[in-house]
Amino acid sequence: MFTPDTLEIAMVSFEGPDQYSQAGGLGVRAKEICRAFAAVGFRTTLYFVGDPGKPREEDVDGLRLVRICQSVSRQYPAGVYDGEHDKIEAMWSELPPLLVQISVQPSVAAGRVLAIMCEEWQTADFVETLDRNLRQLGLRDRCVILWNANNHFGFDNMDWRALERAATVTTVSRYMKHLMWPHGVNPMVIPNGIPVEALRPVDDAAVKVIAEAGHTPCLTFKIGRFSPDKRWHQSLDAIAELRDRGLPARLLMRGGIEHFGHGVLGHARQLGLDVAEWNEPIEEPADVARSLEQTGTAAVVNLRRFLPESVLPAISVAACAVLANSGHEPFGLVGLEAMAAGGVAVVGATGEEYARPYGNAIVVETAEGTELASALAGLVERPELSARLREAARRDAADFAWPEIIDGFLERMRYVAARQHVAV
Structure with a gap:
C-alpha cells in the first residue's frame, strides 16, 4: 500500500x-x-x-x-x-x-x-x-x-x-x-x-442563541449557488405554504453572486413573503442570531455577506432542517456537513448517496413545494422523528x-x- x-x-x-x-x-x-x-x-x-x-x-x-x-x-x-x-x-x-x-x-x-x-x-x-x-x-x-x-x-x-x-x-x-x-x-x-473536525459536538450555547432568535419551531437554512438546480423556488414555495397554514416558518439563506438570485428573491416577493436583506458581517453564531432577531418575523432573511464555515454547524443544529434539496447534486457536501453536525438534512434524490430516506435524512423526490412543506411539518409535529434522524445522521456521516x-x-x-x- x-x-x-x-x-x-x-x-x-x-x-x-x-x-x-x-x-x-x-x-x-x-x-x-x-x-x-x-x-x-x-x-x-x-x-x-x-x-x-x-x-x-x-x-x-x-x-x-x-x-x-x-x-x-x-x-x-x-x-x-x-x-x-x-x-x-x-x-x-x-x-x-x-x-x-x-x-x-x-x-x-x-x-x-x-x-x-x-x-x-x-x-x-x-x-x-x-x-x-x-x-x-x-x-x-x-x-x-x-x-x-x-x-x-x-x-x-x-x-x-x-x-x-x-x-x-x-x-x-x-x-x-x-x-x-x-x-x-x-x-x-x-x-x-468531510474533515474529522466536522464530527465534533457543536456548542450548545451557540445553537440555543440561534434557535431562540428565530422565534419559530420551523427555522430552515439554505446555502448554495443561485442556480435552478438548487431548487430555491421549491424552498420558498414550502415556506409560503406553511405560513398559509398558520405555521410561522422562516428561511435563513445565503446564496451566491449569480444573476438567478434576482429571480429567486423576486419569486419570494410574488409569494407574499417579506424578505429582509442582512448586510452586516457574520463572524460568529451571535451575529447569525442578531440577523434573525433584528429582522422580526420576516419570512426570509437573506445574508448578503460572507458566511464563515465555523458558524455553519451551529446553524445546522439550530435549524429545523437544512434545505439541500437539489434537483441535480453530484454529491452534496452541504447535506453531509449538516448531518455530521447533527442537523436534519433535506436532500434531493440524485448523488447524495450518504442519505437514507427517513433513516438519517429526508429525501425529496419532486420539485413541488407541497412535498417539502409536508416534510417540514412532520419534523415540527414529531420531535421524536427529528431526534432520531439527527442521531443517525451523525453516526452515518462518520463513514465519510x-x-x-x-x-x-x-x-x-x-x-x-x-x-x-x-x-x-
Whole structure:
C-alpha cells in the first residue's frame, strides 16, 4: 500500500481555500482533501487560482499552497470565476513547468511516486499538456495522473478520448458515473468526504442563541449557488405554504453572486413573503442570531455577506432542517456537513448517496413545494422523528470522514498506478 514514504500528492483546482477562490463545493473539497492528506503525513501541494494579494507559495498546517494565475487575477478582483477563460489560458502556459519544478522533480529525486489530481473541466486540456510534457522529460512513469469530475459542466465540449489517454477519470458518486456513461466514459468513483473536525459536538450555547432568535419551531437554512438546480423556488414555495397554514416558518439563506438570485428573491416577493436583506458581517453564531432577531418575523432573511464555515454547524443544529434539496447534486457536501453536525438534512434524490430516506435524512423526490412543506411539518409535529434522524445522521456521516475516504483512495491507487505503468 502507498505510504508517505512512497507517495506524494499534488492537486490542481480552480477553486481553493482563499475567500477569493471559493464559490462552491469544489473549493471546500480541494481544501479539505489536501488538508487530510497532509494531516496523515503525505507531502501535499495544492495549486489553485488564489488571492492575488497573498504570497504565491505558502505553507499552512503542513499543506503547501501554490497560487497560480495571480497576474491575471489582479485584473479580475471579483473572485475566482471573474475572467475565468483568461485564467484558464494562463494556467495552460504557467502551470506545467511550475508543477514539474515544485512537485515532480523533488518527488522523483526522493524516490516517491507523485499522484497529480486535477479537478473539473478547467483542467482537462491542462492534463493533456502535462501528460505530454512528462513524457518528453522521461518522467511519466513516476507520476499517476487523475482527472476528477465534480459536476457535468463542460461535458459536451471535452475531448474525452484524449483525456482518458492522459489520465484516469474519476468522479464523486454513482449518479455522476451514470451521467458520464453517455460520453463513453466509465469513471472510477471516489466519493467526497468531510474533515474529522466536522464530527465534533457543536456548542450548545451557540445553537440555543440561534434557535431562540428565530422565534419559530420551523427555522430552515439554505446555502448554495443561485442556480435552478438548487431548487430555491421549491424552498420558498414550502415556506409560503406553511405560513398559509398558520405555521410561522422562516428561511435563513445565503446564496451566491449569480444573476438567478434576482429571480429567486423576486419569486419570494410574488409569494407574499417579506424578505429582509442582512448586510452586516457574520463572524460568529451571535451575529447569525442578531440577523434573525433584528429582522422580526420576516419570512426570509437573506445574508448578503460572507458566511464563515465555523458558524455553519451551529446553524445546522439550530435549524429545523437544512434545505439541500437539489434537483441535480453530484454529491452534496452541504447535506453531509449538516448531518455530521447533527442537523436534519433535506436532500434531493440524485448523488447524495450518504442519505437514507427517513433513516438519517429526508429525501425529496419532486420539485413541488407541497412535498417539502409536508416534510417540514412532520419534523415540527414529531420531535421524536427529528431526534432520531439527527442521531443517525451523525453516526452515518462518520463513514465519510476524509481518513476513511483516503484509505480507500490509496487502495484504488494500486490499480491506477498499474494501469498507467507507473513504477512503484
